[in-house]
Amino acid sequence: MKLSLSVFPLRGIPMGCLLGAMLCGALTSHLYAQETPADSLKLIQLNEVIVISAGKQLDHQKQRKPLSTLDEFLESSLSVNMVKRGAYAWEPTMNDMASERLVVTIDGMQIFGACTDKMDPITSYVDVSNLAEAQIGSGQQGAVFGNTIGGGINLKLDKRNFKPTGWTGSLESAYESNNKMRVFGGELNYSDEKFYLNTDAIYRKADNYYAGSDEEVLFSQFEKYNFSINSGYKLTAGKSISATLIYDEANDVGYPALTMDVSLARAVIGSVSFNQDTLFGNFSNWESKVYYNNIKHVMDDTKRPDVIIHMDMPGWSETAGFYTQANFNKEKNHFFFKLDGYYNKSYAEMTMYPTNSNEPLMFMLTWPDVRTKDVGFYAEDHIPFEKASLKLSTRLAYHSSTVADDFGLNSLKIFYPEMDKTNTRFLKSFSAQYHKMLNDFHFNGGLSYGERAPSVSEGYGFYLFNSFDNHDYIGDPELNTESSADVNLSVTYKKPTFEITAGANYFHVFNYIIGVVDPSLSTMTIGADGVKIYTNLDYAQLFNASLSGRYNISNAFKLSGSVSYHRGIDNDGENLPLISPLSYRSALDFYKNQYSASLSVDGAGEQINYNPAYGETKTAAYATLSASFGKRFFIKDNDLFVKTGIENILDTNYSSYTDWNNIPRMGRNLYLTISYSIN
Amino acid sequence: MKTLKYIFAILILSISFVSCSDDDDNTPVEVNPVEGLNKIYEFSEADHSIEIYSQKTGLEVGYNEISIRIKDMASDKYVTNAAPTWMPMMHMETMNHSAPHTMLSNSEESTVYKGYIVFQMAGNATEYWEVMLNYNLNGQAIEKAVRVSVVQPADGLKKTQVFMGSDNTRYILAFVNPKDPKVAINDLQAVLYKMETMMSFPMVENYKITVDPRMPGMGNHSSPNNEDLIYNAATKMYNGKLSLTMTGYWKINLKLMNESGEVLKGEDVTELNPESSLYFELEF
Numbered sequence: 001m002k003l004s005l006s007v008f009p010l011r012g013i014p015m016g017c018l019l020g021a022m023l024c025g026a027l028t029s030h031l032y033a034q035e036t037p038a039d040s041l042k043l044i045q046l047n048e049v050i051v052i053s054a055g056k057q058l059d060h061q062k063q064r065k066p067l068s069t070l071d072e073f074l075e076s077s078l079s080v081n082m083v084k085r086g087a088y089a090w091e092p093t094m095n096d097m098a099s100e101r102l103v104v105t106i107d108g109m110q111i112f113g114a115c116t117d118k119m120d121p122i123t124s125y126v127d128v129s130n131l132a133e134a135q136i137g138s139g140q141q142g143a144v145f146g147n148t149i150g151g152g153i154n155l156k157l158d159k160r161n162f163k164p165t166g167w168t169g170s171l172e173s174a175y176e177s178n179n180k181m182r183v184f185g186g187e188l189n190y191s192d193e194k195f196y197l198n199t200d201a202i203y204r205k206a207d208n209y210y211a212g213s214d215e216e217v218l219f220s221q222f223e224k225y226n227f228s229i230n231s232g233y234k235l236t237a238g239k240s241i242s243a244t245l246i247y248d249e250a251n252d253v254g255y256p257a258l259t260m261d262v263s264l265a266r267a268v269i270g271s272v273s274f275n276q277d278t279l280f281g282n283f284s285n286w287e288s289k290v291y292y293n294n295i296k297h298v299m300d301d302t303k304r305p306d307v308i309i310h311m312d313m314p315g316w317s318e319t320a321g322f323y324t325q326a327n328f329n330k331e332k333n334h335f336f337f338k339l340d341g342y343y344n345k346s347y348a349e350m351t352m353y354p355t356n357s358n359e360p361l362m363f364m365l366t367w368p369d370v371r372t373k374d375v376g377f378y379a380e381d382h383i384p385f386e387k388a389s390l391k392l393s394t395r396l397a398y399h400s401s402t403v404a405d406d407f408g409l410n411s412l413k414i415f416y417p418e419m420d421k422t423n424t425r426f427l428k429s430f431s432a433q434y435h436k437m438l439n440d441f442h443f444n445g446g447l448s449y450g451e452r453a454p455s456v457s458e459g460y461g462f463y464l465f466n467s468f469d470n471h472d473y474i475g476d477p478e479l480n481t482e483s484s485a486d487v488n489l490s491v492t493y494k495k496p497t498f499e500i501t502a503g504a505n506y507f508h509v510f511n512y513i514i515g516v517v518d519p520s521l522s523t524m525t526i527g528a529d530g531v532k533i534y535t536n537l538d539y540a541q542l543f544n545a546s547l548s549g550r551y552n553i554s555n556a557f558k559l560s561g562s563v564s565y566h567r568g569i570d571n572d573g574e575n576l577p578l579i580s581p582l583s584y585r586s587a588l589d590f591y592k593n594q595y596s597a598s599l600s601v602d603g604a605g606e607q608i609n610y611n612p613a614y615g616e617t618k619t620a621a622y623a624t625l626s627a628s629f630g631k632r633f634f635i636k637d638n639d640l641f642v643k644t645g646i647e648n649i650l651d652t653n654y655s656s657y658t659d660w661n662n663i664p665r666m667g668r669n670l671y672l673t674i675s676y677s678i679n
Numbered sequence: 680m681k682t683l684k685y686i687f688a689i690l691i692l693s694i695s696f697v698s699c700s701d702d703d704d705n706t707p708v709e710v711n712p713v714e715g716l717n718k719i720y721e722f723s724e725a726d727h728s729i730e731i732y733s734q735k736t737g738l739e740v741g742y743n744e745i746s747i748r749i750k751d752m753a754s755d756k757y758v759t760n761a762a763p764t765w766m767p768m769m770h771m772e773t774m775n776h777s778a779p780h781t782m783l784s785n786s787e788e789s790t791v792y793k794g795y796i797v798f799q800m801a802g803n804a805t806e807y808w809e810v811m812l813n814y815n816l817n818g819q820a821i822e823k824a825v826r827v828s829v830v831q832p833a834d835g836l837k838k839t840q841v842f843m844g845s846d847n848t849r850y851i852l853a854f855v856n857p858k859d860p861k862v863a864i865n866d867l868q869a870v871l872y873k874m875e876t877m878m879s880f881p882m883v884e885n886y887k888i889t890v891d892p893r894m895p896g897m898g899n900h901s902s903p904n905n906e907d908l909i910y911n912a913a914t915k916m917y918n919g920k921l922s923l924t925m926t927g928y929w930k931i932n933l934k935l936m937n938e939s940g941e942v943l944k945g946e947d948v949t950e951l952n953p954e955s956s957l958y959f960e961l962e963f
Binding site: 310352354355356359360361362363364365385407410411413414415417462463520521522523524527 | 760834859862863894896897898899900901902903904922924925926927928962963
């Protein structure tokens with residue numbers, strides 16, 4: 001992808017700086033992550049790039065916690081918050097919008113979770129061992145990856161890309177005291193100018209974690225392993241093919257905030273791509289990919305005490321897709337074109353075992369084999385001016401969904417007797433971003449419009465239990481397309497040692513989709529408070545603002561900090577759920593002579609704006625303090641890197657607004673990471 | 680995606696080929712008028728035989744659709760002018776009584792006389808059901824008493840209710856459809872009779888029966904878009920809609936109301952009253 005090229009310089013910046021750079025982009029962004037000559041093609045036009053690449057040489061010391069989970073990496077971004085239902089498989093949110101309103105891709109591949117209860121965001125099917133970076137685009141800046149309202153996250157796989165490094169390898173291990181998490185990983189790579197092969201494997205196993213004051217959080221254990229292999233072969237100069245295969249499996253995953261756990265979450269993700277430097281003379285960086293992925297997810301309540309009705313709830317999601325993209329330059333215009341499409345099949349069922357074993361099993365389809373077809377065309381034009389630039393982009397997509405299973409169709413017809421089997425939409429997105437440099441000031445502003453189709457659950461879900469607001473949810477196949485008009489602004493004042501950014505964005509979301517109680521309906525789940533139907537509200541308003549800065553005290557010491565404010569209300573002025581209260585973070589980082597250290601504080605104010613109708617309670621203010629210390633040793637040509645740290649030093653017992661059902665977060669945790677790389 | 684399109688195209692083509700060939704094969708076939716039915720009784724007389732069919736494998740308490748054919752041995756043909764009538768009779772130890780039933784009619788299929796009987800109770804060692812058949816054959820009136828065995832449905836589910844209404848009338852309410860319930864909105868049908876005398880069971884028209892399906896095993900979960908049972912003069916049955924949101928055991932709570940809306944039997948299901956005294960049971 002063309003965006004990746006500029007990323008490598010970023011790796012040279014210590015993590016503290018990176019965080020600072022990230023903060024600049026946070027929420028409003030479109031600030032280029034680095035100073036780039038205006039005429040360069042290598043522009044990062046995304047808000048934010050989080051470098052992950054654990055285990056890659058020279059990278060560890062820039063990260064506070066190298067072998068942490070991908071979820072923790074994503075959470076380190078200010079524009080991403082993670083909704084937590086336990087210690088595993090957190091769900092990313094951006095601009096206070098979750099999965100349905102975001103597009104999350106792995107190396108440009110569309111993947112959809114197979115769990116009706118959002119227990120498997122697709123970020124849970126890769127691991128840091130596979131990834132180079134997470135590319136984040138706020139609002140329509142994420143439209144390059146697909147139709148979105150809130151933004152896009154692309155998890156970019158780590159590849160050697162024909163660098164003449166020969167054989168390299170590394171071994172790494174980490175241990176965390178709080179939940180006794182053991183991590184073992186390793187990779188073996190070969191790369192020359194003609195051929196490369198990367199392989200890696202990682203295994204994680206964690207027991208229950210303990211919240212502050214030694215409170216054990218039951219059912220928070222997990223176990224997962226991940227293998228990946230990717231390879232490329234250069235056909236001729238400027239022409240190459242590559243292939244990727246990822247296998248990810250998690251077992252015995254506890255979800256303390258939910259009534260069920262997971263016995264199996266498995267993904268097989270594969271792709272083949274063809275790359276050519278030029279096309280028809282005028283186009284460059286032509287890349288085409290076909291991909292397929294298959295996800296199986298099985299929930300499990302057999303280990304829970306006091307289960308009234310035992311249930312089997314397996315789900316499957318299968319996606320096949322393609323994209324082809326290229327750059328095209330004409331005078332001052334730098335075009336980028338992408339044609340993409342996918343076909344997804346989502347199927348989930350529920351079998352309940354009656355207390356009276358003489359009665360027949362109770363069976364329903366919770367996702368009625370929904371087939372989604374989507375073909376989209378994305379184009380952008382980046383036009384640099386003297387000390388300014390303009391980026392225009394658009395995505396036009398054909399989107400259709402069909403209920404393929406008659407059992408499921410008849411089930412939904414109980415609620416919507418007149419419903420059609422197939423729904424077709426035409427989705428549009430437009431965006432304009434302007435960047436202006438004025439002495440030491442950078443001004444960024446943008447206007448955009450985007451649309452999205454309802455998710456499978458929103459359109460076709462059948463009695464999906466949401467433990468947060470304790471309601472059963474039913475989809476509505478006749479929902480209108482949700483659309484959003486948004487505006488963003490930011491100002492950065494930048495000096496070599498000092499930088500401060502103020503930014504804000506506002507989303508006016510039309511036909512905002514959310515569950516609304518239908519008091520005439522009877523609950524299915526025993527103990528539920530009611531039934532909600534996914535409904536289009538006339539509109540909702542979301543506002544995010546942030547102030548962030550960094551200061552290089554000396555070459556060794558860097559200080560960074562940020563504070564953000566969020567607000568989300570519906571058309572009646574009622575609070576939307578899962579909106580962050582005032583939150584802040586600050587860090588002091590040190591890096592000198594292969595020694596690194598950091599001290600950071602994270603916190604949030606009291607959640608004033610919450611909504612009990614969505615199961616929210618007021619979360620109290622909190623702050624946590626963490627520190628880390630690392631040292632890199634050279635053993636002959638090889639590298640040994642040791643990093644240790646302590647999180648939540650004061651063992652605070654707290655939960656944030658993102659914690660499903662207010663399950664408390666991890667208490668004091670010591671971690672140790674050792675990695676040895678053979679160069 | 681393109682490959683998928685091709686696959687679709689091929690699939691569609693092959694489907695249309697298949698359907699074409701189906702059309703070609705569409706030569707008229709002699710349809711068996713009792714296809715899919717079970718022959719539950721057969722009696723041979725000197726010059727004719729009587730065959731009795733049911734959808735079930737035997738007669739059960741409740742609604743029984745019954746088909747009768749009479750074969751003339753001389754012509755080896757099923758007769759179309761027998762004009763049969765029937766009268767079910769329960770012989771109890773101390774008394775006899777009849778059961779709600781329709782007339783026998785061969786309007787659908789000229790050789791098959793169809794009707795239904797709602798048996799209120801099962802036979803046992805000392806009490807039994809008999810169906811008196813009267814019909815004509817070659818200008819001769821014949822009467823035949825057929826002793827039949829009526830048992831409780833094997834699934835043990837309540838699909839027939841015999842009860843005293845608040846108007847001091849004895850009613851018989853029997854479930855007819857759906858015979859094969861689905862997770863869907865099902866067409867619900869039932870028949871309602873009242874007991875005038877031991878021998879007279881007229882059909883009750885223009886009453887209303889409210890429908891409230893529940894799953895007692897799931898905290899009395901209910902479903903939307905059910906429609907009350909309303910009398911339909913064309914089908915001579917009560918027709919309504921029954922939504923079933925999942926497979927399993929369902930209790931269809933009912934409430935019978937007369938033309939002026941007075942409740943004759945049954946109660947609303949509430950938090951405190953989990954079930955009505957008038958109900959059907961379903962399992963699938």
